[in-house]
Amino acid sequence: MTQRQDDKPGNKQKPDILGTEIVAQSRLFKIEQLELKFSNGERRTYERMRGSGRGAVMIIACPDPENFYLVREYCAGTHDYQLGFPKGLIDPGEDIIAAANRELKEEIGFGAHRFVQLKSLALAPGYFNATMHIVLAFDLYAESLIGDEPEPLELVSWPRAEAEALLQQVDFTEARSVAALLLAQHYLEANPDVFKQTAGTC
Amino acid sequence: MTQRQDDKPGNKQKPDILGTEIVAQSRLFKIEQLELKFSNGERRTYERMRGSGRGAVMIIACPDPENFYLVREYCAGTHDYQLGFPKGLIDPGEDIIAAANRELKEEIGFGAHRFVQLKSLALAPGYFNATMHIVLAFDLYAESLIGDEPEPLELVSWPRAEAEALLQQVDFTEARSVAALLLAQHYLEANPDVFKQTAGTC
Numbered sequence: 059m060t061q062r063q064d065d066k067p068g069n070k071q072k073p074d075i076l077g078t079e080i081v082a083q084s085r086l087f088k089i090e091q092l093e094l095k096f097s098n099g100e101r102r103t104y105e106r107m108r109g110s111g112r113g114a115v116m117i118i119a120c121p122d123p124e125n126f127y128l129v130r131e132y133c134a135g136t137h138d139y140q141l142g143f144p145k146g147l148i149d150p151g152e153d154i155i156a157a158a159n160r161e162l163k164e165e166i167g168f169g170a171h172r173f174v175q176l177k178s179l180a181l182a183p184g185y186f187n188a189t190m191h192i193v194l195a196f197d198l199y200a201e202s203l204i205g206d207e208p209e210p211l212e213l214v215s216w217p218r219a220e221a222e223a224l225l226q227q228v229d230f231t232e233a234r235s236v237a238a239l240l241l242a243q244h245y246l247e248a249n250p251d252v253f254k255q256t257a258g259t260c
Numbered sequence: 261m262t263q264r265q266d267d268k269p270g271n272k273q274k275p276d277i278l279g280t281e282i283v284a285q286s287r288l289f290k291i292e293q294l295e296l297k298f299s300n301g302e303r304r305t306y307e308r309m310r311g312s313g314r315g316a317v318m319i320i321a322c323p324d325p326e327n328f329y330l331v332r333e334y335c336a337g338t339h340d341y342q343l344g345f346p347k348g349l350i351d352p353g354e355d356i357i358a359a360a361n362r363e364l365k366e367e368i369g370f371g372a373h374r375f376v377q378l379k380s381l382a383l384a385p386g387y388f389n390a391t392m393h394i395v396l397a398f399d400l401y402a403e404s405l406i407g408d409e410p411e412p413l414e415l416v417s418w419p420r421a422e423a424e425a426l427l428q429q430v431d432f433t434e435a436r437s438v439a440a441l442l443l444a445q446h447y448l449e450a451n452p453d454v455f456k457q458t459a460g461t462c
Contacts, residue, residue, distance in 0.1 A: 070334075070341040072334070072341070073334060075339070083284055084284040084292070086307045087307065087309070092285075092287070094410075098411050104336040120412070131386075132272075132274070132298070134306040135308045135381060135383075135385045135386055135389050135422040140382070177438070178433060182436070183340075184337055185335075186334045186337040186338075189338075208275075208304050209300050209302060212272075218403075231381055231382040232381070233382065233383060233392070237442065240438075240439065240440070240442035257396075
């Protein structure tokens with residue numbers, strides 16, 4: 059056991075991939091089987107989901123220092139409506155900020171002049187290679203783009219001071235939205251002057 | 261647009277599920293196709309992953325007020341080693357606390373006399389119906405159980421005061437571990453006396 063702050067993850071010897079095979083696929087999902095040999099000689103068969111490799115964005119849009127925007131959207135996995143931050147896959151050729159601005163326009167009808175990247179989160183790295191980039195958005199302006207949603211998303215403006223109440227909401231449960239909320243609060247508390255800056259300074 | 265703290269998620273009319281079909285499956289994964297009709301009449305085909313329905317646990321084990329335990333484990337999805345909190349699926353017939361205690365014994369060689377449940381997180385509710393219960397563990401005692409890992413997990417004791425450095429770690433990226441870290445810090449800051457309590461009081 060070690061106790062340290064400057065952990066060096068690079069010194070672990072990854073298992074060898076002896077073989078891979080696509081064992082199931084559908085329109086959206088592709089499941090890959092891996093034959094692995096660990097450095098201690100142990101062999102195991104794993105399964106993982108093959109992603110698009112393009113990543114996704116999640117945006118905490120701040121219309122002013124006191125509030126941020128959420129959307130309520132139908133989720134097929136849980137067959138219910140969930141509250142969370144606007145998000146979506148990065149399109150081919152897009153960078154993170156362009157994708158964030160497009161998703162904002164599609165999902166909440168605003169663009170932003172200024173973005174701050176917080177942290178990139180993995181979904182469930184044991185099974186997926188999916189990365190979501192968490193981005194703050196400031197200096198909003200009204201502009202809509204047509205998305206592919208079957209119905210308009212419900213837009214909810216939430217007071218930043220009521221983050222604790224949001225964590226209690228029964229339909230605010232997505233791990234990435236919870237992490238994004240807490241990361242955003244940390245950042246905004248540590249950088250109270252971010253709202254005074256003008257476009258182009260971040 | 262609304263601005264409110266006491267959102268009532270229950271008043272959204274869920275789409276009707278017109279039909280379901282398993283379109284792909286492997287040893288671990290089952291992919292279901294849904295035919296949906298939204299309340300505005302729009303029809304769409306969605307895909308989602310069918311889970312075990314049993315849920316999972318993630319445990320922030322505190323050996324003392326100043327530290328908590330992490331494990332570094334091989335993750336096939338990203339083919340790298342990731343740092344995160346011990347976690348695992350709930351076994352059939354187990355409750356959340358029993359699963360948390362078993363996973364602790366399997367992954368870090370400790371049991372705990374006292375647990376506090378924080379929040380239950382969804383993975384990616386658009387595609388999965390997977391719930392992970394985040395649990396704090398106190399009053400640890402040494403006890404090991406044999407898990408199904410191909411190699412021993414690396415145990416890392418991390419100072420609570422260095423949470424910011426942990427967020428900077430390149431191999432600490434799982435959304436659920438990030439959310440759990442921030443939820444645990446919130447709880448422990450709000451409840452500093454939790455370490456003075458004795459087993460059975462929580």
